[in-house]
Amino acid sequence: MRDYYTIKINLPGGIVSPGYLKDILTAAWESGVRKVRFGARQQLLMTVHYEVVRFLEKDLQKLGVSYELNSETYPNIISSYCGEEVFRTGQWLGANEYHSVLDSFDYQPLLKVNISDSNQSFTPFFTGNLNFVSSPEPHFWYLYIRSKQSNNLFRWPELIYTNEIGRLAKIAEDCMLNEGCQNLETLYDAVKKQTDYISIPATQELELPAFTLPYYEGFNRYESRTWLGLYRRDELFSVEFLIDLCLLCLKTRVGEICATPWKSLIIKGIEDIHRNTWSSILGKHNINVRHAANELAWQTEDHTEDGTILKDYLVRYVEKNDTRTFGLCFGIQTRAKSEVFGSVLIRKRPLFQIAQLSLFSVYDLYFTENFNPNSRKHILFQKGLFKIHLPWQLERLCRQYNTRKTSENTDAFFIEKEEIKNASPATLTAHQCPNCMTIYHPEYGDTLNNIPPKTAFEALPETYCCPTCGTEKNELEEIQFPTAVLI
Structure with missing residues (x-):
């Protein structure tokens, strides 16, 4: 017999009234549930011990709440309503x-x-x-x-x-x-x-905006009111805190609470006169609301401790190395056939599998076409990475994205020079790293990799890598420039 069961309650469109949510959470509290989470499809998820699950089911049935027990038969309807008015x-x-x-x-x-x-x-x-x-x-x-x-x-x-x-x-x-x-x-x-x-x-094609992920946490002004975004690093919300939140919504006439696909909550329509009361509730339950923007850009599967641990490991590396992740979002997939949302996708898989037994884990790193998370096409970047190698390869991919965005957005400019008659400038061929822009020129070779001058690019070993960032030889791009730059 399993020790714990999962109860899933759909919140259509990610919208729930404070009174309805309070009744559900009160029943959960009485059954010993102390923490809940919100899923990637904006549903409420609870892990319940087998000894009390039947009592919670009975209470939910009395409340007329539709739920599923260890089942995904009815996926929740999700919507962008959580960002309406806010963004x-x-x-x-x-x-x-x-x-x-x-x-x-x-x-x-x-x-x-x-x-x-x-x-x-x-x-x-x-x-x-x-x-x-x-x-x-x-x-x-x-x-x-x-x-x-x-x-x-x-x-x-x-x-x-x-x-x-x-x-x-x-x-x-x-x-x-x-x-x-x-x-x-x-x-x-x-x-x-x-x-x-x-x-x-439908006479014209759908035009979607370029992807940007707004900062969705903390107190933020819109029009004459305030909205509050709540994110938890471990994706778990205290039932006691959520009950207090529902009661405050009812007291201050906030009619809806919104769950987001990023497993967070948004409360809209907070009046200025109640702002201090909301701050007090956060203080009472020790709720932090100013996490770094790069930490908010991650999505994991529902019910995955492995995914949450890996997210924390990678986020800490990104913070330590001050890696620029603006414009990207990341998805971690630890189970086959599950679905996560992201412009960069990290897939965990067994290195060896014997029947149902998986031995050792490796990770494949993908990015979506044009780094648009709404694209359904995934492009392989690196395959079969061990966990220790994953952060560096992720940073390489971020650099590649930033280099691409720079080349797309930089306006070309030219300086007029005096025309030199009878001049026909010769050009030379070199190869440049697309990630860090380091150039390999055969005239100089590569002293860091013990490559002597006058060594042609074609003569380099296949194992040759960029001396600055480690990009492989086959990724270096051919460029042309005048011989005058060598003078």
Whole structure:
């Protein structure tokens, strides 16, 4: 018999009322649960001892709370509502539209559903199977379909009206799961045979913003109010603290608490007159709200101690070496077929496996196409790394990203010189490291690697590496420049 069970409670759209959450947490406290966490799909997760799990189940049933016990049958509907108003996008999408979409779901989806504002990048767009993304046309949405266990996306040919999303999603899910429709043509035909719905043609492609991850922790002003972001390094929230938080929300008339895909909480609409009271609650429970921005850019799987330990190990290295990670987010995958969100992906796998027995672990390091975490294409950077080698290779990848961004964003400038007649400047070929910009020139060789002058690049051994940062020979890039620079 297992000692602990996992109870999962979906919070549709990542939204929960303080009163509802307080009732759940009170029941959990009475059953001996002292800490809970929030999942990557904005759900509430509790680990409960087997001796009391039946009592907690009974209390949840009395409260009318839907839950799952050691099951992932019904994935939560996730949305970008947690960032609405907080990270302004200037689009038509607001609180009323989000609630209209969520209210249109009168069933529990078996497929993953994402509801996203196309102008934000705080929450993922395409980690669902049914991905609804707002269009420039008010109250109409793009729909992107992704089959289960697939990275292939295809776009619905129409924009869907807000109030039709729940009904269309239910029919599309039935066709995908029960009728075997796995491509756009067959699915579109099957849905059209079953129902009519309000839509308009999708005449233009979806344009997504460049990825940026805003700092989402601490007290922050917006308009005439304040929002509070709460992050926990170990991803665990004290039940006692959360109950106090719910009571304060009720007292100060804050109507909603938002869970984010980064396993944190956001509380909006804090009035200035209550700011000190909120600070007192954080002080009472020793809650820190100013972690470094690079630590907030990590996502791990739900229920993974290995992932949390590895995240802490890598974050400490990044802090110690002052590595620039701005513009990147990182995902750690310790289990096969799990899904995390990130522009850089670290996958753990066994070095040897005999039947069900895994021996030793290594890590593969990937990055997404153009370092966009919403891309479904992963590009291998390094394979089969031991844990001790992972931080340095991660820093190399960060440097590569920063070098690429610098070359993309730097404006070229030229200095006019007097024209020299009859001059035909000769050029020389060298090779440059794309990460640290060190140049290997055959005229000088490489004294640090015992390479004598006049050694051609082609004659270098295949094991040759950049003397500054260790980049391998096959990654060095050929460049041309005038011979005058050697004079």
